[in-house]
Amino acid sequence: MVSYTQARLDDTFAALSDVTRRGVLEQAGLVTTEKVRRVRNCRLGPRRLAAEAAWLERYRRPWDARFDALEQVVEELKCKE
Amino acid sequence: MVAGRMPEPAPMNRTSVERATDREIVVTRTIHALARLVFDAFTRPELFRQWWVPKSLGLTLLSCEMDARTGGKYRLVFRHGDSKMEFYGTYTEVVLHSRLTWTNEESGESGAVTTVTFEEESGKTLLVLRDRYASREAADAGMASGAYDGMPETFDQLDGLLVS
Numbered sequence: 001m002v003s004y005t006q007a008r009l010d011d012t013f014a015a016l017s018d019v020t021r022r023g024v025l026e027q028a029g030l031v032t033t034e035k036v037r038r039v040r041n042c043r044l045g046p047r048r049l050a051a052e053a054a055w056l057e058r059y060r061r062p063w064d065a066r067f068d069a070l071e072q073v074v075e076e077l078k079c080k081e
Numbered sequence: 082m083v084a085g086r087m088p089e090p091a092p093m094n095r096t097s098v099e100r101a102t103d104r105e106i107v108v109t110r111t112i113h114a115l116a117r118l119v120f121d122a123f124t125r126p127e128l129f130r131q132w133w134v135p136k137s138l139g140l141t142l143l144s145c146e147m148d149a150r151t152g153g154k155y156r157l158v159f160r161h162g163d164s165k166m167e168f169y170g171t172y173t174e175v176v177l178h179s180r181l182t183w184t185n186e187e188s189g190e191s192g193a194v195t196t197v198t199f200e201e202e203s204g205k206t207l208l209v210l211r212d213r214y215a216s217r218e219a220a221d222a223g224m225a226s227g228a229y230d231g232m233p234e235t236f237d238q239l240d241g242l243l244v245s
Contacts, residue, residue, distance in 0.1 A: 055224070059227055060097070063210075077128070
């Protein structure tokens, strides 16, 4: 017999059964759903969370480099004062 | 291999990025200096050009004109390989040492409006940079153009330089 943490499963089910929340997740590409007769199947969508995180990281790194350089410039200003 | 000179690991995630809404991207960083110094580094061209384009990005800043007053204009010209790129716009709000808003007009209608706030606390400045786009599609495209692939080595080198 497979056992799940009941509370977490309930939360997930509640989120996915709510039409508004499901719409938000679908729109973000995080889940895809398909209705087969009376059953709606939900799957992780094309933009999975890991991909989303990697995407943000590629954007973050140049900003990090830029702000490191900014930190150096203001450090020099502090020394001059 | 250089023996006996291992760089200290740089603190992780000093800069954070969040997709605040589907058309808004927020970049946050704490800078260890007073707000007026950080503000100067954003608004004085001779300082701005020293940091806005770190060498690791492979771009050269050819010219940098900025008139950081409400209604003033800016124009940056970069060289990347054999091509030139221009970025320009208008400062729509300038509040001394606390807030800057500028438009990014080189992309036409799809360009973001950038707002930077400088919040000083205990001698440090919390920098929040917010790019607000007209649509979700424009935000996706803006993020794609601001992301650099295949450069982790370069960034590691930079981290090494900064901690040494």
